[in-house]
Structure formats: structure tokens, C-alpha cells
Amino acid sequence: MKKRYLMAPGPVSVAPEVLSRMSEPIIHHRSPQFSAILTKVREDLKYLYQTRNDILIFASSGTGGMEASVTNLLSPGDKAIVVRGGKFGERWAELCEAYGAEPVNIDVEWGQAVDPADVEKALNDHPEARAVFVQAHETSTGVKHPVEALGEIVKKRPGTLLVVDAISALGVYELKTDEWGLDVVVTGSQKSLALPPGLSLVSVSEKAWALCEESRMPKYYFNFLKERKAIARETTAYTPAVSLIIGLGVVLEQIKAVGLEGLFKHHKRLSEGTKAGIRAMGLELFSKSPCEAITVIKAPNGIDGQEVVKILREDYGITIAGGQAQAKGKIFRIAHIGHLSEWDMIIALSAVERALKSLGHPVELGKGVAAALEYFANN
Amino acid sequence: MKKRYLMAPGPVSVAPEVLSRMSEPIIHHRSPQFSAILTKVREDLKYLYQTRNDILIFASSGTGGMEASVTNLLSPGDKAIVVRGGKFGERWAELCEAYGAEPVNIDVEWGQAVDPADVEKALNDHPEARAVFVQAHETSTGVKHPVEALGEIVKKRPGTLLVVDAISALGVYELKTDEWGLDVVVTGSQKSLALPPGLSLVSVSEKAWALCEESRMPKYYFNFLKERKAIARETTAYTPAVSLIIGLGVVLEQIKAVGLEGLFKHHKRLSEGTKAGIRAMGLELFSKSPCEAITVIKAPNGIDGQEVVKILREDYGITIAGGQAQAKGKIFRIAHIGHLSEWDMIIALSAVERALKSLGHPVELGKGVAAALEYFANN
Numbered sequence: 001m002k003k004r005y006l007m008a009p010g011p012v013s014v015a016p017e018v019l020s021r022m023s024e025p026i027i028h029h030r031s032p033q034f035s036a037i038l039t040k041v042r043e044d045l046k047y048l049y050q051t052r053n054d055i056l057i058f059a060s061s062g063t064g065g066m067e068a069s070v071t072n073l074l075s076p077g078d079k080a081i082v083v084r085g086g087k088f089g090e091r092w093a094e095l096c097e098a099y100g101a102e103p104v105n106i107d108v109e110w111g112q113a114v115d116p117a118d119v120e121k122a123l124n125d126h127p128e129a130r131a132v133f134v135q136a137h138e139t140s141t142g143v144k145h146p147v148e149a150l151g152e153i154v155k156k157r158p159g160t161l162l163v164v165d166a167i168s169a170l171g172v173y174e175l176k177t178d179e180w181g182l183d184v185v186v187t188g189s190q191k192s193l194a195l196p197p198g199l200s201l202v203s204v205s206e207k208a209w210a211l212c213e214e215s216r217m218p219k220y221y222f223n224f225l226k227e228r229k230a231i232a233r234e235t236t237a238y239t240p241a242v243s244l245i246i247g248l249g250v251v252l253e254q255i256k257a258v259g260l261e262g263l264f265k266h267h268k269r270l271s272e273g274t275k276a277g278i279r280a281m282g283l284e285l286f287s288k289s290p291c292e293a294i295t296v297i298k299a300p301n302g303i304d305g306q307e308v309v310k311i312l313r314e315d316y317g318i319t320i321a322g323g324q325a326q327a328k329g330k331i332f333r334i335a336h337i338g339h340l341s342e343w344d345m346i347i348a349l350s351a352v353e354r355a356l357k358s359l360g361h362p363v364e365l366g367k368g369v370a371a372a373l374e375y376f377a378n379n
Numbered sequence: 380m381k382k383r384y385l386m387a388p389g390p391v392s393v394a395p396e397v398l399s400r401m402s403e404p405i406i407h408h409r410s411p412q413f414s415a416i417l418t419k420v421r422e423d424l425k426y427l428y429q430t431r432n433d434i435l436i437f438a439s440s441g442t443g444g445m446e447a448s449v450t451n452l453l454s455p456g457d458k459a460i461v462v463r464g465g466k467f468g469e470r471w472a473e474l475c476e477a478y479g480a481e482p483v484n485i486d487v488e489w490g491q492a493v494d495p496a497d498v499e500k501a502l503n504d505h506p507e508a509r510a511v512f513v514q515a516h517e518t519s520t521g522v523k524h525p526v527e528a529l530g531e532i533v534k535k536r537p538g539t540l541l542v543v544d545a546i547s548a549l550g551v552y553e554l555k556t557d558e559w560g561l562d563v564v565v566t567g568s569q570k571s572l573a574l575p576p577g578l579s580l581v582s583v584s585e586k587a588w589a590l591c592e593e594s595r596m597p598k599y600y601f602n603f604l605k606e607r608k609a610i611a612r613e614t615t616a617y618t619p620a621v622s623l624i625i626g627l628g629v630v631l632e633q634i635k636a637v638g639l640e641g642l643f644k645h646h647k648r649l650s651e652g653t654k655a656g657i658r659a660m661g662l663e664l665f666s667k668s669p670c671e672a673i674t675v676i677k678a679p680n681g682i683d684g685q686e687v688v689k690i691l692r693e694d695y696g697i698t699i700a701g702g703q704a705q706a707k708g709k710i711f712r713i714a715h716i717g718h719l720s721e722w723d724m725i726i727a728l729s730a731v732e733r734a735l736k737s738l739g740h741p742v743e744l745g746k747g748v749a750a751a752l753e754y755f756a757n758n
Contacts, residue, residue: 006404023399023402024398026575028698059576217597221439239389
């Protein structure tokens with residue numbers, strides 16, 4: 001009977017009205033009724049993506065969309081520039097290697113954003129590189145990479161694509177797919193779209209479609225060309241996750257109602273209020289290029305970040321996230337995505353204050369909360 | 380406001396109590412709370428599968444599980460025997476080709492089951508074949524293939540695996556994974572498990588694990604070995620479809636309550652009652668080896684099967700399925716899987732009678748229904 005709160009960067013809290021629509025009787029995926037929903041969802045996704053490109057929908061987690069972006073664009077032996085500054089950057093490199101492409105890794109210190117000049121240099125050194133793979137927001141570190149600047153660089157190269165993992169970025173802050181030249185943009189259902197996990201979405205530019213035709217990597221379930229053909233028939237190549245797509249339709253209606261500007265402002269408010277609270281507690285942000293999707297906090301000296309996460313979960317019923325891989329124990333992460341309000345951020349800050357105090361860290365209870373309240377009152 | 384009925388072979392009708400549980404607040408996929416659910420689901424799946432093998436859970440449609448079974452067991456250049464007697468048999472061959480394996484196809488006339496002697500002959504001709512790929516039930520034709528007999532044949536060959544697509548078979552009728560020597564068995568959430576689409580499940584035998592270690596096909600998202608390691612950590616390699624897995628937990632509890640025997644009897648009743656009704660209407664079954672999952676009916680001379688499907692859907696609010704590929708227009712299919720009762724079968728038969736009559740086929744209204752009622756009353 002304990003009341004629980006979910007403030008992790010995916011899966012996230014889903015709005016009750018969305019859950020309720022998803023729990024209506026299932027409809028057949030090849031019915032005109034579902035085709036109409038699917039086609040409207042695809043149109044509304046273009047608004048969210050700020051694109052005129054086709055958007056493909058796969059039944060998979062976000063990693064499936066990332067895999068698809070490698071196997072449909074590259075051929076074995078191809079070189080690709082990979083920005084590697086966290087767990088998900090590493091995933092791009094692993095995907096390239098798994099399918100016989102050759103990643104040229106730009107290793108960025110965890111917590112730092114990539115310098116666009118380093119990407120330009122890598123492209124000059126390897127002009128044959130077929131793609132640049134990057135995260136818009138590297139969820140493991142809370143870092144925003146400068147994808148607009150990368151777009152400027154890659155745009156000029158007709159044989160190279162910019163492929164962006166925007167799984168925890170799209171819908172959180174401004175990402176202009178067409179204007180910035182983001183050729184392929186991947187997202188997932190369980191982040192800012194505030195749905196359960198199980199859908200990945202991929203936008204594909206005309207430039208990318210041309211290279212797609214030449215790809216010789218093996219693929220079957222994740223097949224861009226087959227899915228593009230299915231769009232014309234108002235369907236998908238394989239059985240889609242119908243209930244998630246119906247939920248997506250509801251969420252996209254809500255997004256259109258508040259507008260992208262309203263959506264971005266909402267995430268910015270939650271993020272800045274939380275970050276103000278964290279700073280007022282005397283804590284430090286881990287990311288040098290912080291993102292509106294999450295606040296990543298350095299665990300203070302002598303405190304294990306995993307312990308903070310554990311106390312919140314076990315004692316207070318609040319799920320935030322710890323660090324992954326090399327960042328494990330060193331950080332903890334409060335998400336601003338999902339069905340959340342500023343009052344949830346007050347809960348998170350209150351809980352962090354109490355947890356740190358209980359771990360023996362000197363904290364003045366209420367100080368971070370006060371700073372956040374101040375921010376929310378004035379913004 | 381029209382009342383709608385779903386009697387297609389997937390997606391299927393989901394029970395309201397399952398939809399309701401799936402619409403509870405989302406929980407985090409790395410929480411102890413979700414790990415406990417996942418671990419229990421994996422145990423309960425062993426009961427359904429009649430196996431002690433590991434069962435892997437992927438966020439994808441069934442085709443993803445089929446792809447995984449090809450890419451994790453074979454290497455490029457490997458030969459595999461493929462039973463090809465319908466759309467899904469063809470899919471096994473396409474998957475092999477997509478990843479550079481060499482399918483040795485046994486082409487079976489649509490509507491017929493494979494002769495085990497033909498598989499044995501193919502294995503004698505190609506003893507190096509690494510796997511036999513087959514459907515337990517070929518959904519496109521309503522044919523049950525004799526997987527128990529195939530198990531006897533393949534068991535004796537240490538270097539060859541029996542890989543069974545049981546997407547529309549598992550939970551419908553007796554399939555003894557361990558006893559029959561079914562090395563890899565794939566199923567999906569949107570068939571007899573009566574859940575929305577979005578999960579594929581794959582059981583893997585010790586014999587299959589050994590060959591898995593040698594596989595050199597590229598893979599990443601669908602990776603058996605990575606998922607096996609995740610089982611020990613009570614998690615999955617990538618973000619799972621949490622709400623579907625929670626729904627699966629509810630369904631498996633229900634299945635344990637009625638028992639496998641009860642579950643199989645239920646499908647048999649719906650199937651036999653429906654088939655009795657169809658025969659009483661003077662119609663013919665398409666499948667020479669009919670399955671309890673669906674009744675596949677030959678469209679009578681001069682009647683387009685697609686028209687029958689269309690009238691049911693548009694005029695009566697009832698979704699059944701038509702034929703696919705070469706069977707399009709020649710057949711229509713009434714499913715017995717999902718949250719259905721014998722009264723739904725009465726609705727389907729009533730609707731088919733009316734539709735055929737409206738298309739000018741001589742039908743005595745109520746004759747098929749009467750035969751079905753007779754069957755249900757006496758069985």
C-alpha cells in the first residue's frame with residue numbers, strides 16, 4: 001500500500017488517462033480502424049520531430065532502433081565516427097563492431113560534451129566515414145552533445161550521415177531534425193513520451209534513404225526499406241505493439257495541445273528548479289553540459305551514490321537512478337521526464353536531503369527545497 | 380459505440396482484468412519489485428513450456444524471436460532444413476537468407492502438413508545441417524506440423540537442432556518442449572497468451588546453448604548469451620516491456636489455476652464446436668491437419684473470402700482474418716485464441732452464415748449454429 005514515485009530516466013511515470021486508453025479492448029493491427037490511428041500517429045510524430053522525413057515505428061526497446069540505424073545504413077567494413085562519452089556512446093561502437101563496421105571512436109571524458117572540432121578532425125582524417133553516431137543526450141552522464149553544430153559539419157559531406165540517439169532528448173528540449181540536418185533520429189516510448197517501454201521510433205532523411213539502398217549489412221526484423229513500403233499501405237511490416245501506439249496517439253494529442261514550446265518549457269522548469277535545489281545543498285552537478293531531461297549529481301565525498309538511491313527506494317518509495325559502469329557509486333540521477341510536476345521535484349529534493357543526512361553528510365534540511373521553491377515561484 | 384469482437388489469430392482479445400493490471404502505475408525495470416515479477420514469470424513460463432530450459436524474453440513481435448533463433452544458432456554459410464508450407468515457413472527461409480545461411484527448403488503444399496520422412500531424407504542428404512526450422516502451427520494455413528515426430532528424428536543428431544515457431548501453438552495444445560526434444564521454441568504475447576503484441580519468448584535447450592557458443596552470425600539486440608547472463612541478475616539485457624511482462628504474470632497465474640490440461644481442453648472445445656458448425660454449413664476446412672488455434676475455411680466456389688471478412692468487420696463489427704499471399708481470397712480464418720468463449724464462436728458462425736447468404740451463397744440460416752450448439756451441449 002506504500003505510495004510510490006518514479007523519477008528515473010526511463011521507464012517513467014505514465015499519465016493515468018494514457019494508461020486508461022491503452023487498457024481499452026485491443027483492435028486488430030490490419031484493421032482500417034488501427035490504420036487510421038497509425039497514420040495519424042505518424043503525422044503527429046513529424047510535429048514532434050520537426051521533420052518532413054518518414055518516421056518508422058518498431059516494436060522493441062530503444063536499442064532496437066539504434067541497431068536498425070547501424071544495420072540499415074552501413075555495410076561491413078564501413079568506417080563510422082562514434083562519439084563515446086558514456087554508456088550509450090559505447091553502445092554505438094559495440095553495435096558497429098557486432099556487424100563488422102569499423103568505429104573510429106572519439107573518446108570523451110564522462111561528464112563532458114564532445115567538441116565539434118574533434119568530430120570535424122575525425123571526418124577530415126577519415127573522409128570515407130559513412131556516418132557520425134552520437135547521443136543528443138547521453139543518459140548515463142546527463143550530458144547534452146552539440147548536435148546542431150555537428151549537423152553543420154556533416155551537412156556538407158554528401159556521403160556521411162549524422163545519426164542521433166535522441167532516446168532521452170526528443171521532446172525534452174529543442175531538436176530541429178530537418179533544420180539542423182539530423183539524418184536519422186532515434187527515440188523510444190519510455191522517456192519524454194511518457195509511455196511504457198516497447199516502442200522505438202526512427203526518422204530517416206532523404207540523404208539517409210539514398211545510403212540505405214546501398215547497405216549490405218544483414219537485417220530482417222529491423223528493416224528500414226520494408227517499413228517504408230509499409231507506410232504507404234498504412235501498416236507496419238510486422239505486428240506492431242498496438243496498445244503502445246494507441247497510447248502514443250493520446251500523448252501526441254496532449255503534446256500538440258501544449259505545443260513544443262510548452263513541452264520544452266515544462267522540462268526546463270523541472271530541471272532548473274531541481275538544479276537550483278541541488279546547488280543550494282552544496283552539491284555539484286556531474287555534467288559539464290547539463291540536460292533538461294535529468295539532473296546528475298556527484299555523490300559527495302565519502303558517500304556512495306548507490307546508497308542514496310537505495311534509501312530513497314526502500315525507505316521512501318521513490319525511484320531515482322544511480323550511476324552505470326564507471327560512474328557507479330559516484331553519481332545519482334533525478335529525471336524530469338515522464339508524467340511529473342514541480343511538486344515531484346520538491347519530493348525528490350526533500351528525499352535527497354533526508355537520505356544524505358541519514359548517511360552522515362552535513363545537510364541543512366529544507367535548504368535545497370527552499371531554493372527550488374524560490375525558483376518555481378519566480379519562473 | 381458499436382460493440383466489437385476480435386476473433387483473428389493475433390492480436391487477440393485481452394481479458395479486462397489483465398488490461399486493468401497492465402494499466403497500474405509503471406515500475407522501474409531495475410527495481411527489486413520488478414525483478415521479483417520477472418523471475419516469477421520466467422519460472423511460470425517453464426510450466427507453460429513444459430521445460431527446464433532457460434526462457435528468454437524480448438521486447439519485439441514474434442518475428443524478432445524467430446530472427447534471434449536464426450542469428451544465435453547459425454553461422455554464415457551454414458545449411459538449415461526449412462519446412463516451407465505457408466507464410467511463416469517462408470519467413471524462416473527469408474531469415475536464413477538475410478543472414479547468409481543456406482536454407483534447404485522442403486516445400487509443402489499450403490494446407491498440408493510436412494511428412495517427417497521428408498525431413499529425415501533432407502537430413503540424410505544434408506547431414507551437416509545445423510537446424511531444422513518448422514512451425515508447430517502454420518498460422519497462415521491452419522496446419523499443425525508433426526513436431527513430436529520431428530523431435531524423434533532430430534534428437535539423434537548431436538549437431539542439429541529442432542527450432543520450432545510455436546507463436547500460435549504454445550498454450551493452445553500439447554507441446555512437450557523437453558520430452559519431445561524441441562531445442563528452441565519461440566512464442567509471442569499476442570496469441571494464446573492473450574496479451575497485446577510486443578513480447579517474444581524463446582526457450583533454449585542445453586544442446587542449443589552449446590551450438591549458440593559457436594555461432595558467428597552478427598547480432599546485438601537479440602543476443603541469447605547476453606540474455607542468459609541477465610537471467611542470473613534477475614533482469615534483461617535491454618529495457619524490457621514492463622507492462623506486458625506484468626500482464627504476462629497475471630495470465631500465467633490464470634493458466635496455472637486451470638492447468639495446462641484445462642487450457643488445451645478449452646481451445647479444443649472452441650475449435651471442434653466451430654468446425655462442426657462449419658461442416659454443417661456445407662463448407663470445407665482448408666487444412667488437412669487442422670489446429671485447435673484457428674478454423675480455416677475454404678471460401679465456397681464463386682465467393683471471395685476477403686468479402687466475407689469485410690462484411691463481418693464493416694457490417695457486424697466482428698474481426699476475423701482472411702487469407703495471406705497465395706491464399707488471399709481463397710480462405711477465411713476464425714481464431715479460437717485470446718479471451719474468448721464458446722458463445723463468441725456462436726457469434727462467429729452466425730455472422731458467417733449471414734455474410735454468405737448476403738453474398739448469394741445458398742445457406743440455411745442457423746444450421747451451422749445448431750451443430751455447434753449441439754457439440755457444446757454434449758462436450
